[in-house]
Amino acid sequence: MYRTIICGIGMGSRQTANRLLRRAAALVDDGGSIVVTHVIENIPHRHLTELPEPFETTAIVDAEKKLAALCKELGIPARIEVRIGVAASALVAVARETSADLILLSSHVSDITDYVFSSIVEKVVRHAGCSVLIDRRPDHAERLTSQAEDEASL
Secondary structure, eight states: OEEEEEEEOOSSOHHHHHHHHHHHHHHEEEEEEEEEEEEEOOSOHHHHTTSOHHHHHHHHHHHHHHHHHHHHHHTOOOEEEEEESOHHHHHHHHHHHTTOSEEEEEOOOOOHHHHHHOOHHHHHHHHOSSEEEEEOOOOHHHHHHHHHHHHHHO
């Protein structure tokens, strides 16, 4: 289906990360590649020069280790790419650099900042040169139904 997939994963929900990686593995062509991409962006740019270099290095290495362990646990071969910067721009840049034909992201619950600044997903969709697949989180009602079904099957 897709030759190169950029799988954008945050360090939030492990369940979401598992779901995204499994979806990427199901969509990638035989011989294709998955590039798991995480962007560390909560550092105000004016403070980057004030932070010691080991801080950045430690943050990158820590994220790489966590993502590599998750991929290994799921048995999904992937290249890990961790960057510091603006998430939407970095995801689009990685897609362009790797000639990706799909960026896979997860949606999130919108909040007021999305209305003021727009969301990462919206920015990626607007600027990506390839297809973008947005994996919707099951809403609360779907989770409750799923939990009830799981409990009933036990």
